Amino acid sequence: MFDTHLHTTFSTDSQMNIENAIERAKDLNTGIVITDHMDLNYPDKEKFIFDIDEYFNQYGKYRNDQVLLGLEMGMATDYIEENREIEKKYDFDYVIGSVHMVDHVDVYQKEFYEGKTKKQAYEQYFRYILECVKSYHFVDSIGHIDYIARYARFSDTEIYYKEFSDSIDEILKEIINKGKAIELNTRRIGNKTSAQELVNIYKRYAELGGKIITIGSDAHNVESIGEHFHIAREMVDLCGLKMVYYNQRKPEYSK
Ligand SMILES: [Zn+2]
Ligand SMILES: [Zn+2]
Numbered sequence: 001m002f003d004t005h006l007h008t009t010f011s012t013d014s015q016m017n018i019e020n021a022i023e024r025a026k027d028l029n030t031g032i033v034i035t036d037h038m039d040l041n042y043p044d045k046e047k048f049i050f051d052i053d054e055y056f057n058q059y060g061k062y063r064n065d066q067v068l069l070g071l072e073m074g075m076a077t078d079y080i081e082e083n084r085e086i087e088k089k090y091d092f093d094y095v096i097g098s099v100h101m102v103d104h105v106d107v108y109q110k111e112f113y114e115g116k117t118k119k120q121a122y123e124q125y126f127r128y129i130l131e132c133v134k135s136y137h138f139v140d141s142i143g144h145i146d147y148i149a150r151y152a153r154f155s156d157t158e159i160y161y162k163e164f165s166d167s168i169d170e171i172l173k174e175i176i177n178k179g180k181a182i183e184l185n186t187r188r189i190g191n192k193t194s195a196q197e198l199v200n201i202y203k204r205y206a207e208l209g210g211k212i213i214t215i216g217s218d219a220h221n222v223e224s225i226g227e228h229f230h231i232a233r234e235m236v237d238l239c240g241l242k243m244v245y246y247n248q249r250k251p252e253y254s255k
Helices: 018-028 052-062 080-089 118-135 147-151 161-177 192-207 229-239
Strands: 002-006 031-038 067-074 094-098 181-185 212-216 242-247 250-253
Touching: 002 067, 002 094, 002 181, 002 212, 002 242, 018 031, 018 052, 031 052, 031 094, 031 242, 052 067, 067 080, 067 242, 094 242, 118 147, 118 161, 161 181, 161 192, 181 192, 181 229, 192 229, 212 229, 229 242
Parallel strands: 002 031, 031 067, 067 094, 181 212, 212 242
Antiparallel strands: 242 250
């Protein structure tokens, strides 16, 4: 298997050393794709930005069939060209397109939720993802569709497919039409309810014609690499999807 989403020291919020990550992955008998985090539109310009030339300079020597070099690109409707330039310029194996900021506010921040019902906040989030998926034709997989459920300031942050089926369907259809993969981010699937609710979304993706899925732990430390992958595998089988990772921007089937 491949853990296709993890953050090392080029991500401003991770202290994970690449050599430790590689060692851990070997122990787990899994491949990894390093996907350090670039969010061009983050308001604090010191955060979530890194020197990509330096990234390839330093990490090039570790690169092989089991250690691939990718990017988690923060998708934003006002930085499409800039992001496109980055994707074109560098020789990534894999690019995840993720939404962290919605209409210039990080959904990690409580101000995103102020004065909004859960329905309003989540619909705004899904609408923004849809807009991004429509314009980011150059990413490989769409990251953590359930990102908002990690940080929302509501008593129950879970995404119930039935409550948001129209918006979620639109996103899934767009992903499928664009020939992209969708990510199953394993961060929340240790929780049974979350795993079940996510299965509803990924089953729907399969029903609408989706075929491929990437699995990523979003690890920021070595202990989290490959976390909950046994659950992820069951979920993927249950949904009838095929697990892939990207090497040189091409999907390869995982075993
Ligand atoms: Zn992310
Ligand atoms: Zn991430």
